[in-house]
Amino acid sequence: MADEVELKERLTENDQLSSSAKNNNTDPGQNQNINGTERNFKFGEFTYNKGKTTHKFVKVTNKDGDKLDVRKLVQAIKTEWQLERPNLVISVTGGAWDFPMNRHVKEVFRKGIVEAADSTDAVVITGGTNVGVMKYTGTAMKYYKIATGKGEKIVTLGIATWDKLRGDIKEKLTDTIGKSEPAQLDLQPAKEEEENGTLEPNHSHFILVDDGKNKWGADVPVRAELEKQIKGKF
Structure with missing residues (x-):
């Protein structure tokens, strides 16, 4: 009884x-978070200047005590974004500031990264903001799309620090999380005096890491572990 x-x-x-x-x-x-506690993978989409290209993003909370499991992040983006395991990871690192690059070097860089990614079904990973080598990488993808008409064949993933995005961008992205309509962002040129950045408009996907410290570098440990996980088992 x-x-x-x-x-x-x-x-x-x-x-x-x-x-x-x-x-x-x-x-x-x-x-419920995929980690089993408070949800810390928040997905959304945005476009620039009301364009037709939709960019996907996930805001990842990685504050003290969250104990982020990057393996579960990989599984979450694989499921949410319907991504296949890439054959190669091309990790592009460099200065997060604008610097001159002569025409010949630009062409060599553009051709090299695009041919490598296209021929191997690679994912290209950068810091995601619209400056320096990340901007050159995005421009290379733009010319690739124009020349080949292949659209979003190459996944270009930007991993950036959430707190170091411009305030209006964070506000609009936050408002669109979990909604079917993408956020509408304005692609305004960065001002030299601005400390906070914008997202490069030719990347297809973004992981935006919030560690609550309002400092550059929140993305670094997540990116390092993510690249390991993608190379191992995706």
Whole structure:
């Protein structure tokens, strides 16, 4: 009899949970983080200047005590973005500031990175902001799309620090998280006196890391571990 009472109590609790979920039009596990605690992978999309190209992003919370499991981040983006495992990871690093590059070097860089990525089904990973080598990488992808008409064949992933994005960008991205309509961002040229950055407009995907410290570099440990995970088992 005691077992029957306990079973009925459990069934009642489950019915209440299911009813609550239906009333809120949510799945019982929807608001639960893939890590099993507070949700810290938040997905959304945006376009620049009301363009047709949609960029996908995920805001990753990695504050003290979160114990971010990058393996689960890889699984989350694989599922949400429907990405296949790449054959190669091309990791582009360099100065996060604008610097001159002569025409010949630009052509060599552009041709080299595009041919390598296209011929091997690689994912190209950069710091994601619209300056320096990240900007040159994005420009290379832009010319690739124009020349080949292959659209988004090459996944170009920018991994950046959330706190170091311009305030209006963070506000608009936050507003669109979990919604079907993408955020509309204005592609304005960066001002020299601005410390905070913008996202390079020719990258296809972004991981934006928020560690709550308002300093550059929140993306570095996540990027390093992510590259290891992609190279190993995606």
